[in-house]
Amino acid sequence: MEYIISQLINGICQGAIYALMAIGYSVVVGVTGMVTFTHGEVMMLGAFASYYVFLWAGNNLFLGIIASFAASWIVGMAVYKICYEHFFNAPRHISLICTVGFSMLLKNLAQILFGANRLPMLNIIENQVYSLGPVKINLLQIVILLVVFALAAVLSLFLNRTRAGIALRAVSQEKTAAYMVGINVRRVAMTGNCIGCGIGGVAGMLMAIYYQTCYATMGGTMSMKAFSSSVLGGMTDVRLSALGGLCIGIIENLGITFSSANFRDAFAFCFLILVLLIRPQGFAVKKGARP
Amino acid sequence: MKKLFAMLTVIALMLGLLAGCASDPKPTKPAGTQGTQAPTGGSGGTAGSEGPSEDKAPIRVGVLAPLTGTMAEFGKTYEVAMSMAAEKVNAEGGINGHELVLEFEDSKGDQNQSAELASKFADDDGIVAILGDFSSGCAMAAAPICDEEEIVLFSPTASNAAFAASSKWAFQIAGLASYEGSYAATYEVGKYAGAHDVAVFYMNTDFGASIVENFRPAAEEAGMNIVFCEGYSDTETDFSALITKAQAANPDHVLIVDQTSISNVINQIRGIGWDVPITMLGPSTSQQVIDLCGENCEDILTTVSVYYSEEDPEAYAFAQEFADRAGFGATVMAGFAYDGVIILSEAIAACGDNITRAAIRDNLAKTDGTYLTGPIKFSEDGDIIRSYLICQIVDGKYVIRCGYDYANE
Amino acid sequence: MSKIKAFVGKHRSLMLTAALVFAIVFPLFGFKKSMVRIFCRILMYFTLAGSLNITNGYSGQTSLGHAGFYCIGAYVMAILTTRFQISFWPVLLLSGIGAAVAGLIISVPTLRLKGIYLSIITLGASEVIRIIALNWEGVTGGSFGIKDIPRPTFFGFTFDSPLKFYYLFLGVAVIFLLISYRLIHSRVGRSWMSIRENELAAKSLGVRTAPAKMMNFAYGAFWAGIIGGIYAVYVQYIDSAVFSLDEGFNIMSMIIIGGQGTLIGPIVGSIVVNGLTELLRPIGVWRFVMYAALIIVMMWFRPQGLMGESNSILAGAKIKMRKAGKTGGKKEAIS
Numbered sequence A: 001m002e003y004i005i006s007q008l009i010n011g012i013c014q015g016a017i018y019a020l021m022a023i024g025y026s027v028v029v030g031v032t033g034m035v036t037f038t039h040g041e042v043m044m045l046g047a048f049a050s051y052y053v054f055l056w057a058g059n060n061l062f063l064g065i066i067a068s069f070a071a072s073w074i075v076g077m078a079v080y081k082i083c084y085e086h087f088f089n090a091p092r093h094i095s096l097i098c099t100v101g102f103s104m105l106l107k108n109l110a111q112i113l114f115g116a117n118r119l120p121m122l123n124i125i126e127n128q129v130y131s132l133g134p135v136k137i138n139l140l141q142i143v144i145l146l147v148v149f150a151l152a153a154v155l156s157l158f159l160n161r162t163r164a165g166i167a168l169r170a171v172s173q174e175k176t177a178a179y180m181v182g183i184n185v186r187r188v189a190m191t192g193n194c195i196g197c198g199i200g201g202v203a204g205m206l207m208a209i210y211y212q213t214c215y216a217t218m219g220g221t222m223s224m225k226a227f228s229s230s231v232l233g234g235m236t237d238v239r240l241s242a243l244g245g246l247c248i249g250i251i252e253n254l255g256i257t258f259s260s261a262n263f264r265d266a267f268a269f270c271f272l273i274l275v276l277l278i279r280p281q282g283f284a285v286k287k288g289a290r291p
Numbered sequence B: 001m002k003k004l005f006a007m008l009t010v011i012a013l014m015l016g017l018l019a020g021c022a023s024d025p026k027p028t029k030p031a032g033t034q035g036t037q038a039p040t041g042g043s044g045g046t047a048g049s050e051g052p053s054e055d056k057a058p059i060r061v062g063v064l065a066p067l068t069g070t071m072a073e074f075g076k077t078y079e080v081a082m083s084m085a086a087e088k089v090n091a092e093g094g095i096n097g098h099e100l101v102l103e104f105e106d107s108k109g110d111q112n113q114s115a116e117l118a119s120k121f122a123d124d125d126g127i128v129a130i131l132g133d134f135s136s137g138c139a140m141a142a143a144p145i146c147d148e149e150e151i152v153l154f155s156p157t158a159s160n161a162a163f164a165a166s167s168k169w170a171f172q173i174a175g176l177a178s179y180e181g182s183y184a185a186t187y188e189v190g191k192y193a194g195a196h197d198v199a200v201f202y203m204n205t206d207f208g209a210s211i212v213e214n215f216r217p218a219a220e221e222a223g224m225n226i227v228f229c230e231g232y233s234d235t236e237t238d239f240s241a242l243i244t245k246a247q248a249a250n251p252d253h254v255l256i257v258d259q260t261s262i263s264n265v266i267n268q269i270r271g272i273g274w275d276v277p278i279t280m281l282g283p284s285t286s287q288q289v290i291d292l293c294g295e296n297c298e299d300i301l302t303t304v305s306v307y308y309s310e311e312d313p314e315a316y317a318f319a320q321e322f323a324d325r326a327g328f329g330a331t332v333m334a335g336f337a338y339d340g341v342i343i344l345s346e347a348i349a350a351c352g353d354n355i356t357r358a359a360i361r362d363n364l365a366k367t368d369g370t371y372l373t374g375p376i377k378f379s380e381d382g383d384i385i386r387s388y389l390i391c392q393i394v395d396g397k398y399v400i401r402c403g404y405d406y407a408n409e
Numbered sequence C: 001m002s003k004i005k006a007f008v009g010k011h012r013s014l015m016l017t018a019a020l021v022f023a024i025v026f027p028l029f030g031f032k033k034s035m036v037r038i039f040c041r042i043l044m045y046f047t048l049a050g051s052l053n054i055t056n057g058y059s060g061q062t063s064l065g066h067a068g069f070y071c072i073g074a075y076v077m078a079i080l081t082t083r084f085q086i087s088f089w090p091v092l093l094l095s096g097i098g099a100a101v102a103g104l105i106i107s108v109p110t111l112r113l114k115g116i117y118l119s120i121i122t123l124g125a126s127e128v129i130r131i132i133a134l135n136w137e138g139v140t141g142g143s144f145g146i147k148d149i150p151r152p153t154f155f156g157f158t159f160d161s162p163l164k165f166y167y168l169f170l171g172v173a174v175i176f177l178l179i180s181y182r183l184i185h186s187r188v189g190r191s192w193m194s195i196r197e198n199e200l201a202a203k204s205l206g207v208r209t210a211p212a213k214m215m216n217f218a219y220g221a222f223w224a225g226i227i228g229g230i231y232a233v234y235v236q237y238i239d240s241a242v243f244s245l246d247e248g249f250n251i252m253s254m255i256i257i258g259g260q261g262t263l264i265g266p267i268v269g270s271i272v273v274n275g276l277t278e279l280l281r282p283i284g285v286w287r288f289v290m291y292a293a294l295i296i297v298m299m300w301f302r303p304q305g306l307m308g309e310s311n312s313i314l315a316g317a318k319i320k321m322r323k324a325g326k327t328g329g330k331k332e333a334i335s
Helices: A002-032 A039-059 A061-087 A092-114 A138-163 A164-172 A175-180 A185-211 A219-232 A239-258 A261-278 B002-022 B072-091 B111-123 B136-149 B161-165 B177-192 B206-221 B241-248 B262-271 B287-297 B311-325 B332-349 B357-365 B405-409 C002-010 C014-029 C033-058 C066-083 C088-110 C115-135 C163-182 C188-195 C200-203 C211-236 C247-259 C265-279 C282-299 C313-327
Strands: A129-132 A135-138 B059-065 B101-105 B127-131 B154-156 B170-172 B197-203 B225-232 B252-257 B278-280 B301-304 B367-373 B375-377 B389-394 B397-402
Touching: A002 A039, A002 A135, A002 A138, A002 A164, A002 A185, A002 A239, A039 A061, A039 A092, A039 A219, A039 C002, A061 A092, A061 A185, A092 A219, A092 C282, A129 A138, A135 A138, A138 A164, A138 A185, A138 A239, A164 A175, A164 A185, A175 A185, A185 B177, A219 A261, A219 B287, A239 A261, A239 B241, A261 C088, B059 B072, B059 B111, B059 B332, B072 B101, B072 B311, B072 B332, B072 B405, B101 B332, B101 B389, B101 C282, B111 B127, B111 C033, B127 B332, B127 B357, B127 C282, B136 B154, B136 B161, B136 B170, B136 B206, B154 B332, B161 B170, B161 B397, B177 B206, B177 B252, B177 B301, B177 B389, B177 B397, B177 B405, B197 B206, B197 B241, B206 B225, B206 B252, B206 C247, B225 B241, B225 B311, B225 C313, B241 C282, B252 B262, B262 B278, B262 B287, B262 B397, B278 C200, B278 C313, B301 B397, B311 B332, B332 B357, B332 B367, B332 B375, B332 C200, B367 C265, B389 B405, B397 C066, C002 C014, C014 C088, C014 C163, C033 C066, C033 C163, C033 C188, C033 C211, C033 C247, C033 C265, C066 C088, C066 C115, C066 C211, C066 C247, C088 C115, C088 C247, C115 C247, C163 C188, C200 C211, C211 C247, C247 C265, C247 C282
Parallel strands: B059 B101, B059 B127, B127 B154, B154 B170, B197 B225, B197 B252, B252 B278, B278 B301
Antiparallel strands: A129 A135, B301 B389, B367 B375, B389 B397
16 A cells, blocks of 8 residues: 555656646647647756756756746747747648757757767755655655646636736637737737746756756657647646646556556556547647647 | 749759769779768878878778767767777778778668668778667668678677677677676676665666566576566656565665666665665766766666776776767777777788778688777677676776676686 | 649640659669668658558548558568568558558547547557557567568569669559559548548538548558558568657658648658758768758748648648738738
């Protein structure tokens, strides 16, 4: 029993990392209405930005967050200009292939600029292990869980209660109507995309700290998980996407517990397929922009 | 109009492709020019003052390496280590006065590309032999072509026992993973560490799987229980579930068979406060593990076939220079790549003036000597069995615990 | 320009015959083996991309998981020819059928789903297939892969050189084109296209969309399986790493660059993608940066692909964007 509980905790922590990525992802997809495959690379660049800041300014977490957020924001602007803005009227697969191309470009460029080897990110947050009865959890896992909950709460508040947030949601749901009521659709979409990317950058930083290393191809498999999580959450809703990430994390770890780690991705995808069979829109109930 | 433009684009590309083929570097280069056609600029080009004489045509060797893609780190290792070796050969007068030129091609770690590039090298009469590819999978994909075209395919790093055995033109010097697995079981984990219940984490690639395949029977023979043995995909990053699972099996020793994410496993094992003794294997052994794990990797045991110790000035200088050039520490792979070039150039030199692909193969098979990474003598199949040191990480440095002859003691 | 078009239109069969004769004859002009291998790759990817084009281009279901079907075909071939020594030709058919069955199974959940939900299911399925191939050690050889896959023979004639494989690939490509051409211009093909243009309208006009979609998936998968089977005997060594998601994206980028919903599009896409990656070799590590940049540029200037059909919904971008460009500046509404 203790064993199952600790595996559940592992699953939740792993899921929290997916959730962290999925939150940024669903903001991007929600606002632009386009699917992105660049998110993994945006996270990777955020992680590298914080790596260089840590190298230069010591282990200052606050500076790291700012740097990764800013770097990813700028990348987000480029992604928006190159992959979305031009293609709002075009079929979806065109911007999709553009994001695939852009992700390839960023990945290879990063490999040339930052080198192909793994870089250490040791002891940015002092590691401490807490025991709650039989269950062990370390400080980083707690931090990531807290960040996920805080981000989901803050973003929900922002999207539902503030003027800018409501504008974002309006653009997310119906671009023409948003334009008609006087929203500058292009600017709002760009800002929304950049916010999503910025959050992705911070997620990348936390991921790099959590796994204590950062490298140019770290985004690859992870962005697929972010994608699956946010599909599970219905693509556009921040809280549900976070929930989707948690679910995938738990399912994967339970699968590993009873079977083998070789099948990790298979568990995630089979679960996703099953859920989509029963609920074709994922967990979501309301209608939003669904690419 | 646009369609016309499109057609023109395609036609231009086709022509470009054909022209690109036609303008392949000619095997016979005008005498006196020295330089490289290596597109990545990584070849050991310039000859020193007492270098090879300039009126002899250079000897060109093709190298398949994953210079881009997820294995780019190892491609870089290849590029740096092999260039160093080629510079050394050329500085010492080249191969019988001929300059040695390495031509790097990027296989991206993709088997199809590796096979096609091998074919491209084989077509070029000026290429006398092929080094590479890095991974066993790519080397295996290129092997049928080299077998057919009768050109040496010499992979310094492939460890799959089926590779060299698959063709008489294929050679490998990384030491068979099969033997390393049983050595680790009998001597490292068993005799030295004295473990009883072992947990094994392995990367599910041909390297990891063949180590485990041989570790298991040897460990059982040595009286150990394998209480946990699980693979994971090579893109895995989070090991917490596996670690908890292993912990529940209550082992007194952990063996990690990995190449790329070894630091992740170690960090995560220590991260949950589990201080079980850990053993890792040769390919993981490098300064990089220490950089990436910090104090988490204290006391970890490892087998190495190559040790860049300060007592061995040549090896030590090599490791230092490699680290300077590559920007990261040398693994055993670097030493293998370096030796690959040296061994091949000696085999070519042994051909005298009559350099043919078949003569190189025969001379390569006769290789018998001691190199940077130890003594090398090929078996019938073209592979070798290495002897290993057991090292331990103490205060951020590798310390030798048992010598090469520990197995015979 | 219009004259050229009219000429091509009038003498279509003549042009096609000329192209075919050219394809048959030109590799005989003393190309190096490595060059012939590149031609083989182009033809192989042409059929592979063409089969994906059946799903993505003709019925408008964006499938990202074509590598999975390709994988099944290759493994069926490898396992049956090495383990059971069954000869190449019947197994080739089995490769196709195996992949088609997988396509049928995958198409069932996709009947309820649209757009990106469908894409992620195909993507997931492809990844699951690869993971099974990697881990089912007893059958697929696991991470060791399968080696020594025997060369096919045809009445004592062995396919043992790239040139012979070139003609095998060419033959398959031509058969694929002929069958697909007939199919697309039949009732079935028209129902696929009606689903692509407007599924609801198609339904109301009496097109039975569910069987049409299933058949579409199965047909596309069948050819991917056939190519997988030939690929296995061509390279003689397969392991699961080849059939990754990247490969799926690679195939997809070919049809998008070439133009979806046209038979000629995939061959153009295959030439461009394979040609570019080869041609850019001299710039070394910058190769893929450049390649990615070129793909983006191409999408900007010809979003419907180099050979895209202008009267399809897939080319909507062109029409709408041109309109937007004419009527207004930056503040044009985005619909």
